[in-house]
Amino acid sequence: MIYLFDDNEFGQMSNNYGVDMLDELLRFKGIIKHIYLSDIELDDVFRDATAIFIHASFPPDDFKSRVCFRAEAQGLPLVVFSGGQVATILRDENNNIILEMKKDRFYHYLIPFLKLCQNNPNEKVDIKKLVYGENYEIEKSLIIQDRLGIFLAGKIGNFNYETDFSGRSQEYKDLSELFYFLYPENHENEFSKFDEQISSAKEDAKSFLKKLKSLIHKVRAKYE
Amino acid sequence: MNKVIGIIEEKGQNLADKFGFTKIEYLQEVTDDEIDQWVKQFFQDLTIEKIIIPVRLGSDDSDYTGLRVGLHIRLTKELGDKRFIPIIFVSEQTKNEIIGNQLENNKEKTASILFTKGIKLVSAFDIQDTAKIFSESITEQELRMHVLSKLLITNQREEGHQLANEWGVFRLAKFAGIKLKTAKLPPDLYFKFQFAKTDINIQPRDEKFIGLERKGCNAVLIDDYADKGWAEVIKHILQSHISQHKTKLDILKSFEDASNYQRFEEQDIIFLDLRLSPQEDKIFESMSNAELSGVKILKKIKTINQGIQVIIFTASNKAWNMKRLLDEGADAYFIKESPEYIIKDKVSEENYKNLKESIKGCFDNGYLKEIYKDIQELKQKLDKLPNLTDFTNEIKNQLDIAYSLLSVAKLKEQFAYAFVSLYLIIETVNNQFVFKNSDKTWNILDAGNLLDWKWDELSKSYINKKQKVQKEKPPEWKKFAGIYFQKWQKSDHDFIKTIYFLIRKRNGFVHNVESILNKQKNGLYLNRDIYEPDGFKKLFDCVKKIINYL
Numbered sequence: 220m221i222y223l224f225d226d227n228e229f230g231q232m233s234n235n236y237g238v239d240m241l242d243e244l245l246r247f248k249g250i251i252k253h254i255y256l257s258d259i260e261l262d263d264v265f266r267d268a269t270a271i272f273i274h275a276s277f278p279p280d281d282f283k284s285r286v287c288f289r290a291e292a293q294g295l296p297l298v299v300f301s302g303g304q305v306a307t308i309l310r311d312e313n314n315n316i317i318l319e320m321k322k323d324r325f326y327h328y329l330i331p332f333l334k335l336c337q338n339n340p341n342e343k344v345d346i347k348k349l350v351y352g353e354n355y356e357i358e359k360s361l362i363i364q365d366r367l368g369i370f371l372a373g374k375i376g377n378f379n380y381e382t383d384f385s386g387r388s389q390e391y392k393d394l395s396e397l398f399y400f401l402y403p404e405n406h407e408n409e410f411s412k413f414d415e416q417i418s419s420a421k422e423d424a425k426s427f428l429k430k431l432k433s434l435i436h437k438v439r440a441k442y443e
Numbered sequence: 444m445n446k447v448i449g450i451i452e453e454k455g456q457n458l459a460d461k462f463g464f465t466k467i468e469y470l471q472e473v474t475d476d477e478i479d480q481w482v483k484q485f486f487q488d489l490t491i492e493k494i495i496i497p498v499r500l501g502s503d504d505s506d507y508t509g510l511r512v513g514l515h516i517r518l519t520k521e522l523g524d525k526r527f528i529p530i531i532f533v534s535e536q537t538k539n540e541i542i543g544n545q546l547e548n549n550k551e552k553t554a555s556i557l558f559t560k561g562i563k564l565v566s567a568f569d570i571q572d573t574a575k576i577f578s579e580s581i582t583e584q585e586l587r588m589h590v591l592s593k594l595l596i597t598n599q600r601e602e603g604h605q606l607a608n609e610w611g612v613f614r615l616a617k618f619a620g621i622k623l624k625t626a627k628l629p630p631d632l633y634f635k636f637q638f639a640k641t642d643i644n645i646q647p648r649d650e651k652f653i654g655l656e657r658k659g660c661n662a663v664l665i666d667d668y669a670d671k672g673w674a675e676v677i678k679h680i681l682q683s684h685i686s687q688h689k690t691k692l693d694i695l696k697s698f699e700d701a702s703n704y705q706r707f708e709e710q711d712i713i714f715l716d717l718r719l720s721p722q723e724d725k726i727f728e729s730m731s732n733a734e735l736s737g738v739k740i741l742k743k744i745k746t747i748n749q750g751i752q753v754i755i756f757t758a759s760n761k762a763w764n765m766k767r768l769l770d771e772g773a774d775a776y777f778i779k780e781s782p783e784y785i786i787k788d789k790v791s792e793e794n795y796k797n798l799k800e801s802i803k804g805c806f807d808n809g810y811l812k813e814i815y816k817d818i819q820e821l822k823q824k825l826d827k828l829p830n831l832t833d834f835t836n837e838i839k840n841q842l843d844i845a846y847s848l849l850s851v852a853k854l855k856e857q858f859a860y861a862f863v864s865l866y867l868i869i870e871t872v873n874n875q876f877v878f879k880n881s882d883k884t885w886n887i888l889d890a891g892n893l894l895d896w897k898w899d900e901l902s903k904s905y906i907n908k909k910q911k912v913q914k915e916k917p918p919e920w921k922k923f924a925g926i927y928f929q930k931w932q933k934s935d936h937d938f939i940k941t942i943y944f945l946i947r948k949r950n951g952f953v954h955n956v957e958s959i960l961n962k963q964k965n966g967l968y969l970n971r972d973i974y975e976p977d978g979f980k981k982l983f984d985c986v987k988k989i990i991n992y993l
Contacts, residue, residue: 321599354548358544365498365499365533369456373457
């Protein structure tokens with residue numbers, strides 16, 4: 220069960236997001252519970268919690284701290300959302316914890332996220348899909364495209380696929396994630412084929428970026 | 444310092460070394476406050492000719508933080524001309540794709556900067572070539588005319604009250620001609636954007652004094668944002684527009700401080716913020732008058748003395764809220780401007796001038812406080828008189844009515860109505876003590892017949908020749924003279940002369956007799972002060988004496 224802590228003090232959940240969020244949440248009552256008061260037994264919550272979403276100003280302060288502490292201790296996905304925050308801040312060492320997320324964005328993505336959870340009841344709660352929205356695969360592949368673009372531009376003239384995309388590098392992980400998006404059932408084989416082909420072709424950085432863009436084009440075509 | 448091409452890079456990236464740019468390391472500055480500080484710092488450290496910024500920066504690349512950094516450069520006024528440099532953004536997406544992504548995913552529309560002059564969006568592989576040839580900087584005029592109009596930057600804060608408090612003080616300071624020392628411009632992109640749109644130099648044109656030139660003034664500011672520039676700007680307005688004499692401004696920053704304050708009656712003017720706690724902001728529209736902290740304080744002040752002059756500061760621009768305030772007894776209001784409803788400089792300037800006019804109005808009405816205080820004392824005295832309940836109640840009511848007419852008087856006729864209302868006290872006294880007999884003579888209670896008092900030019904006094912008044916309706920001044928000389932045994936003949944002229948003044952207005960109203964002596968009008976507070980004050984001085992004789 221996902222637990223959503225929002226005191227909804229001024230009725231924002233009904234008024235601020237285009238739809239009445241309280242009504243919307245009822246459609247997902249099997250997977251999310253909305254808590255608006257702190258008079259709840261936390262042991263009960265953490266017995267069946269699969270994720271914790273909490274408003275940064277949920278009162279009182281010590282209650283919010285206790286909830287966050289227990290969520291982290293239990294290794295649960297945790298999202299702290301607030302009105303004033305502009306950017307999303309993920310915890311560096313644990314991307315399952317979102318320290319700050321803008322409230323509008325959180326609620327914008329929440330219902331599609333819950334639909335996703337409802338349709339995949341056996342999967343673990345993947346908080347990234349809440350951060351990046353419904354089109355997670357597209358969004359993430361575009362991020363990878365930009366990231367690798369800058370990386371490859373730095374390799375103009377001395378690009379060596381085998382050393383620059385070594386197995387433990389972030390770039391290698393990014394590349395393999397693209398194959399996961401494209402071939403979820405068979406990504407290891409497909410990536411391995413690509414890997415071999417590039418290694419033997421001695422690509423330069425620019426032509427490699429072209430190949431990368433073609434992969435991303437396919438991801439977009441698949442998920443759009 | 445040599446001019447450099449700067450490139451923002453994260454740890455481990457090496458485009459700066461590779462292409463000979465100067466690396467500006469990005470260290471997860473994600474909030475506007477952090478970005479603001481960081482941008483100011485690297486522009487101070489380096490002389491940057493042009494700058495290269497990846498559109499995605501940091502751990503959550505989906506936020507397009509690079510675009511945010513670019514906007515801070517363009518909109519941070521403190522950077523001066525440095526903010527106009529060419530900016531090259533780096534992405535493998537097109538600008539249409541980026542803005543489409545922001546639209547679809549309900550993000551801030553920071554990508555609007557990509558569609559403005561002085562900006563280039565390139566693939567990482569084109570950085571080097573573009574950096575060599577792209578040199579399109581902009582001018583201040585271009586920023587104002589062509590860039591700002593294309594940007595779409597929305598407010599990210601929840602609290603409008605806070606917005607208006609932080610924004611409004613800078614707007615007021617601008618037109619009051621003061622550079623604030625105690626307030627810092629908020630670093631939000633939204634604020635910077637709105638300021639860039641509105642901030643042109645305007646010097647206050649109207650420098651004339653607004654009152655209290657001789658004695659300076661005592662004032663109080665009640666505002667939880669007093670420290671954020673409001674105290675400074677109010678003090679500046681009072682000092683620069685009142686006189687060189689001492690101006691004292693007490694600061695109360697909370698509802699509790701204001702509730703415990705004991706010296707309201709000593710003040711010439713009180714500036715009171717309507718909402719003294721940020722919590723009220725969220726539910727302001729649904730709150731009743733009585734629930735608002737500012738209204739509670741206003742009521743307390745007006746209970747002490749209705750004549751204490753209070754100007755309410757409010758962040759609301761709704762007409763019905765203004766009416767609520769005036770209904771509650773506020774003497775004037777000032778709208779703290781908000782970036783939520785940008786108004787033209789000309790209107791802002793008017794807003795500032797209106798504030799000065801309101802302050803002047805409050806100073807002009809300062810006499811109300813003394814009159815109200817005197818009325819309360821007179822009513823206490825009347826309460827102590829034995830066996831005169833109906834009579835004293837009637838006088839008390841007339842005092843209240845006259846005061847309430849005076850306190851709202853703005854037009855000249857309204858001052859005259861207040862005068863006429865106060866005059867009725869003389870008639871009430873006459874009716875209480877003077878009675879007509881069946882033979883048309885008149886009796887004064889416990890003082891015999893009403894004698895026929897007349898002004899004697901030779902002795903410069905009122906005399907009677909033991910003759911009784913025998914008239915259907917003697918003039919009111921004559922009845923009053925009888926009470927004064929015969930019953931109270933008083934002897935100030937000038938006082939009766941003053942009463943005579945005051946009654947004549949009243950008759951001139953009520954019966955519309957131009958010859959009375961326009962009567963002059965030594966070039967001065969004698970009776971036209973019925974249309975001004977002065978006329979009321981003269982009559983009130985006499986009424987005070989009369990009540991003390993009772």
